[in-house]
Amino acid sequence: MNNKTNITNNDIKEKANIQNNSKSYKNKWIMLGVLVTQPFMACIDGSIINVALPTIRENLGITMSSAEWIVSSYLIVISAAILIFGRLGDLKSKSKVFLKGILVFVLGSLFCSLSPNIELLVISRIIQAIGAAMIMATNQGLIADIFPLNERGKALGISGSFVALGSILGPALGGAIISYLSWHFIFLINIPIGLIAYFIGMKTLPVKESNSDETMDKIGATVFVLSILFLFTSILLSQNLGFKNIFIISGLVMGIIFLIIFLIIESKVDKPMLDLSLFKVSSFSINLVCAFISFATINAINIILPFYFTDILKYTPAGISVLMLFNPIVLLFVAPLSGALSDKIGSKKLTLLGLFGTTSIIFGMSFLNEYSTKLHIILLLSLLGLSSGIFNSPNTNIVMSSVPKDKLGIAGSTNALIRNLGLAFGVSLSTSILYSRMSRLAGYRVLEAIPGKDYIFVYGMKGVYITLSIVCLCAFLLSLIDKLKTSKNNKSV
Structure with a gap:
């Protein structure tokens, strides 16, 4: 949040107690190390499972549509459970929910590694997803609770870097495991990371018991x-x-x-369970909408590009994996810098810059075609990582700083839910537009690239990117209007 604008009563109280907060949590950076294991583990797990799906399909003797439920069941359960655990974190203790979530996630990972068939694997993924929902629902709230307002952006930026790091390591680690070991081992790597985080968290994380008599x-x-x-x-x-x-x-x-x-x-x-009064705070609501659009857009791009690289540009899987790394690598370095900068100059300016950059770059991607060079693609993906890194941490900072402390759990879980919704919506929106435009040009129902007719895929892809850039522009304008309105209100006070 901009320190000169959008300051709530809660922020004023926090600023007055920054020094006390710093003294209370001398081990706050160790605590952050525990808290960032969640996005790190989740991103590794997500990217590894995508790499391993063809192998799992072949090993278990199932269809691709059946294999997709290994991913889909995980996403659905997290989205269904995340608000419930966010509320429980506010009612009971965010730390307790977080730590128990690690144990459930580890247990689910163990069951996944031992699953002999698709039915047990999907059930194990559901258990894993319940643990992930418990962690996702509370880790942002804990970061906001532990770190004072003038360090919160930096902490959230570091958390964002671990998201990128997990995305980077996942494909390479998954490829190595699939090449030299059984696919079962892709789940086993979560166990030591989770157990180490659990035992350190037990020693360091503050456990604040709620005195509230409220119930679920x-x-x-x-x-x-x-x-x-x-x-x-x-x-x-x-x-x-x-x-x-x-x-x-x-x-x-x-x-x-x-x-x-x-x-x-x-x-x-x-x-x-969900305090609807939170949505009356414009900074909270508008930045949730912007987060939804940002995640939907980025995931839509991640779905379309591999098909473009494979079917149109004829790149090898190894070449594709290298190209797809440029976005998260840039994000890895930019996210903590953006978070730290937001503590000094305010978050709103950076979210606007990030949204404008994303809008411009996605529009630029609409000009990709059968003849685009690797250098051109690398430049676009690197700039996309730069824009995403500039936007993500300040956006989360605004969301988490716009609510009272006793609502941090539900605010964090709502933010995580919105992002998951964005991921799912991005996939459906992009594929629907792509196949619809391709079918219209081909004259019949099309669900994949047509050999010898690359121009049809490029035509469909162009429509996807133009649509996404318009949606991102709407998010930028919405955020800009909120910024101008808030500035005007503060001047009149």
Whole structure:
């Protein structure tokens, strides 16, 4: 958050206690080391599983559509459970939920490594996802709780770097494991990392027991889970069935109905699972929307590019993996710098710069074609990593600094949920636009590149990137309007 603007009463109290906060947590950087293991483990796990899916499919004798549920079940369960654990963190203790989440994640990883068939593997992934949801729901809140306002951006930036580092190491590590060991070992690497983080966390993380007599809104939680299950399952299945399929339409409608019922319940109960009053804070709401758009956009690009590299430019898998590293490598170095800079000059300026950069670069990617060079692609991906690194940490800083301390758990879990929704939506949006435009030009239903007709894929891809750049521009304008409105309000005070 800009220190000259958007300052809430909570921020003023925090600024007054920065010195006390620093004295209270002398081991805060060790605590951060524990807390960043979650995004690191999750990103390694996510990128490794993608590399290993073809091998798992062959080893278990299953179809590709069945193998996709190894990934999809994990994503759906995290999204369904994350708000519940965020609320539990606020009601009980964020540290306790976080630490128990590590143990559940480790246990799920062990079960995954021992799974002899697809059924047990998916069940094990669900257990793993419950642990991941417990960790994701609380780690941002713990970072915001432990670090004072003038160091929070730097801490969140370091967390963002570990996200990039996990993305970088995952494919290389996965490739080595698949080449020399069984696929079961891709899950075993989570166990030592998780156990080390757990035992250090037990010694260092502050355990603050809540004195509140509030209880979990069980009805609201149940309705929310149903909403997410219908929405996410429909979105993920739409990649193969299309949005016009009657089952997809029915699932989306049911998900929206349950979501509306959930919002009605939360607006009427005394102690809601999700405090809707948080969304009245413009900085919180607008930056969540921007995070959703940013993650949807980046994931859409990550889905389209491998097909473009393989089918159109005819690059080898090794060459593709090298090209895809440029984005996270730049992000790895930029994220902590951006976070630290946001502590000094304010977060809003950096989020605007990041969104504008992302918009411009994605529009530039719409000019990629059958003749684009590696140097051109590397430049675009590096600039995309730069823009993402500039945006992510300050954006999270604004979200987490715009709520009271007793709402940090639910704010962090809401932020993580929005990002997961963005990831899923980005995949569906990009593939739907791509296949729709390709089918229109080809004159029949198309679900992959057509040999000898590269121009059809390029035409579809161009439409995806133009659409994404327009969506990113809307996010930039929305954020700019919020910045100007807040500045005007502060001047009038």
